[in-house]
Amino acid sequence: MRPENRNQVKELSLFRGMTDGAFDQLLTGSFFQRFPAHVVLIREGDPADFLHVVVDGGVELFSNWRDHESTISIARPVSTFILAALIRDAPYLMSARTLDASSILMIPSENIRAAMVDDGAFSIAMVGELAACFRQVVKAQKNLKLRSGVERLANYLLRLDAEQQGAGHVVLPIEKKLLASLLGMTPENLSRAFATLKPYGVTVANAEIEIANPGDLKTLAKPTPLIDDPDS
Amino acid sequence: MRPENRNQVKELSLFRGMTDGAFDQLLTGSFFQRFPAHVVLIREGDPADFLHVVVDGGVELFSNWRDHESTISIARPVSTFILAALIRDAPYLMSARTLDASSILMIPSENIRAAMVDDGAFSIAMVGELAACFRQVVKAQKNLKLRSGVERLANYLLRLDAEQQGAGHVVLPIEKKLLASLLGMTPENLSRAFATLKPYGVTVANAEIEIANPGDLKTLAKPTPLIDDPDS
């Protein structure tokens, strides 16, 4: 791993408070590996041996049941994923695959547990990280149970608009097929949901989206920080 | 608070590892209060000042958006709820109301934060607790996104059957209206879902439910530990 990558990871809120020595010890036995796109990194049900960190690229977390599949979330650099499984020493609940060519750091679970015992501040950082993950999933569940597909799409677009500061011009960071799964609908229904938003000033050209009047879209979307704010 | 109640709480995995002294210090400034049924304890959006522990009774965690309401989960004795909000020092994402007459212990958030700083083992217990909460919500989300209403009901009944060891005789612990909201459907649809399960040997008389042949129901429900196992 190059020093710049090490330092990127070190800057994560999880590791920021550690001494350099403790962090380097945490990394002993780790792997830093580059994967091509669309490679399965983790299969749900497998034992959780490593904490994964996306350093570059992107990772999709998804799950299967019978012949259905659904995307639960997407991990972008620089962030960890499947933290909870290794804490519980339990099987992964989700599978993971790369979206693009990606660099992944894998830290042995045992190191994480040892670091918690050695370093109280690290434990506290873990508590903060897990609490944030928990709240993120709760928000996703509220989004699913309280809103329709069109409403979820409208709020997703507003969030993208806020993130990208594009003042009404938004670029989808993922394929529509994936977005559909993330929003809990079929690709066909996502197409129709976009069509439904046309009267609210939403025009689509491939991944490029214009939101003519965000205020207009907001009257439909009714965003609330208790669902849509990614922080807090 | 009576000593027996104190000890019940002390036996929670969160607190089990603490010394008695540290635990009593954690409880300074706490309230132990009895509430009637259907009282709102927490309103979503409010700041998180206390960790709540259900010592007796039951608490519904729910959320509203526009004119919709949905039950997210149910907290039964003895367990904590809304741990994550106070860690992040962020507003509650869910409201809480008592289901029955309930005894609730409220521990000031500040005490929890102080205990984490003082006691590394407590931090580690918090990590474990939050990881368990996270996995529970992920399972709930998979349940929602991958299964239909009837499938969710079938799996719920099988879980109840396993919990109650009743060998095919199950008693619903909550009102059907609430169960419907928990399973993400309307009360009308829950009624129809029960009717759909009739050919699979499920007969309903008020809260009493017979499952003539659990194996038959399982072929429909297709339960998996990665969604339906409450532990792990």
Added chain:
DNA sequence: GCTAACGCTTGACAATTATCAAGCGACAGT
């Protein structure tokens, strides 16, 4: 350059789920 695969869209249709309305029975308060 050709072909095959894939993402996306649209249409037609089916399944699922929600809404509205009515009725029944249990229960609480007067």
Added chain:
DNA sequence: ACTGTCGCTTGATAATTGTCAAGCGTTAGC
């Protein structure tokens, strides 16, 4: 006992969402 409320169920109907099929354009591989 009467009355109103509430939980639950059922029917009719509408809205939402999913499935199947076809077509189009892009892209990747031969």
